[in-house]
Amino acid sequence: MSILVGEDTRLAVAGLTGREGSYHAMNNRRYGTNVVAGITPGKGGQDVEDVPVFNTFREAVAATDANTAMIFVPPRSAADSILEADDAGIATIIAITEGIPAHDELMVFNVLKHNPDVRLVGPNCPGVLSPGKANVGIIPAAFFKPGNVGVVSRSGTLTYQIGNELAQSGFGNSTIVGIGGDPVPGSSFVDIIALFEADPETELIVMSGEIGGSAEEEAAEYIAEHVSKPVVGYVAGLTAPPGKTMGHAGAIVSGSSGGGQAKIDALEAVGVRVGRTPTQVAQIAVEILGG
Amino acid sequence: MDLLEYKGKQVLARHDVPQDPGGVATTVDDAVEIARDVGFPTILKAQVKIGGRGKAGGIKIANSLDEVREHATNILGMDIRGHTVHELWLQRASEIELEYYAAVVFDRAAKAPLVMLSTQGGMEIEQVAAEHPDALATLHVDPLVGFQPFQARRLAYEAGVAEDVIRPVGAMLATLYKAFVAEDATLVEINPLVITPQREVLALDAKVTLDDNAMFRHPDNAGLDDSSEADPQEAMARQRGLTYVKLDGDIGIFGNGAGLVMSTLDVVAHAGGAPANFLDAGGGAKAEAIAASVEVILSNPNVKAVLFNVFGGITRCDEVARGIIEAYEILKPTVPFVVRLDGTNDVEARRLLADANLPHVYPEATMDSAAARVVELARSAEGASAP
Numbered sequence: 001m002s003i004l005v006g007e008d009t010r011l012a013v014a015g016l017t018g019r020e021g022s023y024h025a026m027n028n029r030r031y032g033t034n035v036v037a038g039i040t041p042g043k044g045g046q047d048v049e050d051v052p053v054f055n056t057f058r059e060a061v062a063a064t065d066a067n068t069a070m071i072f073v074p075p076r077s078a079a080d081s082i083l084e085a086d087d088a089g090i091a092t093i094i095a096i097t098e099g100i101p102a103h104d105e106l107m108v109f110n111v112l113k114h115n116p117d118v119r120l121v122g123p124n125c126p127g128v129l130s131p132g133k134a135n136v137g138i139i140p141a142a143f144f145k146p147g148n149v150g151v152v153s154r155s156g157t158l159t160y161q162i163g164n165e166l167a168q169s170g171f172g173n174s175t176i177v178g179i180g181g182d183p184v185p186g187s188s189f190v191d192i193i194a195l196f197e198a199d200p201e202t203e204l205i206v207m208s209g210e211i212g213g214s215a216e217e218e219a220a221e222y223i224a225e226h227v228s229k230p231v232v233g234y235v236a237g238l239t240a241p242p243g244k245t246m247g248h249a250g251a252i253v254s255g256s257s258g259g260g261q262a263k264i265d266a267l268e269a270v271g272v273r274v275g276r277t278p279t280q281v282a283q284i285a286v287e288i289l290g291g
Numbered sequence: 292m293d294l295l296e297y298k299g300k301q302v303l304a305r306h307d308v309p310q311d312p313g314g315v316a317t318t319v320d321d322a323v324e325i326a327r328d329v330g331f332p333t334i335l336k337a338q339v340k341i342g343g344r345g346k347a348g349g350i351k352i353a354n355s356l357d358e359v360r361e362h363a364t365n366i367l368g369m370d371i372r373g374h375t376v377h378e379l380w381l382q383r384a385s386e387i388e389l390e391y392y393a394a395v396v397f398d399r400a401a402k403a404p405l406v407m408l409s410t411q412g413g414m415e416i417e418q419v420a421a422e423h424p425d426a427l428a429t430l431h432v433d434p435l436v437g438f439q440p441f442q443a444r445r446l447a448y449e450a451g452v453a454e455d456v457i458r459p460v461g462a463m464l465a466t467l468y469k470a471f472v473a474e475d476a477t478l479v480e481i482n483p484l485v486i487t488p489q490r491e492v493l494a495l496d497a498k499v500t501l502d503d504n505a506m507f508r509h510p511d512n513a514g515l516d517d518s519s520e521a522d523p524q525e526a527m528a529r530q531r532g533l534t535y536v537k538l539d540g541d542i543g544i545f546g547n548g549a550g551l552v553m554s555t556l557d558v559v560a561h562a563g564g565a566p567a568n569f570l571d572a573g574g575g576a577k578a579e580a581i582a583a584s585v586e587v588i589l590s591n592p593n594v595k596a597v598l599f600n601v602f603g604g605i606t607r608c609d610e611v612a613r614g615i616i617e618a619y620e621i622l623k624p625t626v627p628f629v630v631r632l633d634g635t636n637d638v639e640a641r642r643l644l645a646d647a648n649l650p651h652v653y654p655e656a657t658m659d660s661a662a663a664r665v666v667e668l669a670r671s672a673e674g675a676s677a678p
Contacts, residue, residue, distance in 0.1 A: 101505035103475050106434050109402050140604040155550020161602045183399045210550055214400045236553040239560040247534045247549025247571040277558050279659050
């Protein structure tokens, strides 16, 4: 098994006719992901390398039974596209788009929270990869192989770094989930850790956090109460100065909130081992799994 | 984007937030002219994005044109905790009977706007929360519903607002919320919110932060960004579309992906070094963009060594290597480079660098070893340049 994406994934891509959208969607298809539809208003009836394009998500779902959406449209229309996918009954929505206004994300989050069957991953995320099964997004799949480590991360390249070190130690992944670096992510660490806890294939969970917000502290509380599997943590940005946004819109220490050390302390207080460097994270994971 | 006080006030004025009229001056003569218009007593306030202006002598009251001239001369050009004062805001000094606090904050954890009201204005809100919790009322607003009149009443009664101004204080909160949404703000804070003897409710100060991601909806607001305060490297990086943050150390950092770059800063600090910058070249950077990044990093005179830490996903390591070689040819750097490239096309990248055989370019296999190497190189450079 895996979480969120797998052999049952039937992917509809908003923005398939765009340059980036088609490039990555075709990469995903070459990996084995079942890409069934594209959505671009006004381009219904066309195709992109034999993937049919529809004007609306509803048409796409009716014609192809799409069950997963990838959002690859520009920031100004991304919130609209996410809501359209939800309206069409798509349960897993993965939003890659970076730069969506914070108020739009707030609106989307508050609409979707009334529908517990829908899971939004992202925005501003690299996507979700279940090695050997399906890849939805921009994660370079070549570095990962199937295995028993679930990874959830706010950062893309840091995930590749940690994943690569695990692979060099002989470990593969059940699923790798990038939840994104924005202030209001659709899915939090807690949401994804809950899915990994329930996934029989996942034996160890790696969570890679960073400064800003309180998602790591909330994860620590959740882990203490609900998680039986071992969790290894990492927090990037310990030495970042307060008040500066470090690349990700959500990565900012403001006043007394969002600091890295407090996150590490919260995680260690509930028994999560936290690596001080990405290399240490992989070493701890290998120790726990008996590499 | 954090706005200077007077620019925040300009934004709030569009939404009819009540405030005293005033003007901004960059010279003493301008200040005198503005004071003549607004009348006395006049308050002069240094425009810098840092707290503690009053204590630093950046806020003064003048009762005559001579006093305006004297204070303006002192404040313009003053340094307030590392921020030089280039602009001065002048307005009529209202008589103040009560000082309150009001704010609308983008609460990430709650995924909802948080509205706060306190009858203890004029001090930091953290201090109010600690020392006068009874005088602080807060509530979250459902962004799909908006701020409701009953919420304004609830906050006003809970905070203990004077009976006769409950209505105008509530109206002020509603207006601030409206501005928060309409301007795509992540913070609107009025401290103090003053009540005059005539029972007027006025915004005496304003702290407004706008969401950079929403600028496409607010072309007018792009002009509110003040480059006068920007650091030269940060301004140069912004022109080139790079994500760059200047730091205090001497080790230049180049990386791809915000998380990996943050992690690189930490690993360098862990190895005993001090990063000079955060620079995220982003995904899929081409050789030209990489050369431009290197130029920005090296334009900081504090830089004694540069660490390239790249994990190629979309970014191809061979492009990074080409960029480094190109930058080397153009810039002829005198500081050493430590290069760690892993991921897409890494073998080709290492071969390119080996073939180029550049002086002072040291490849390293891992992030940790690269950090240790660059710290060592920066230290020896420090020793060499010491008098």
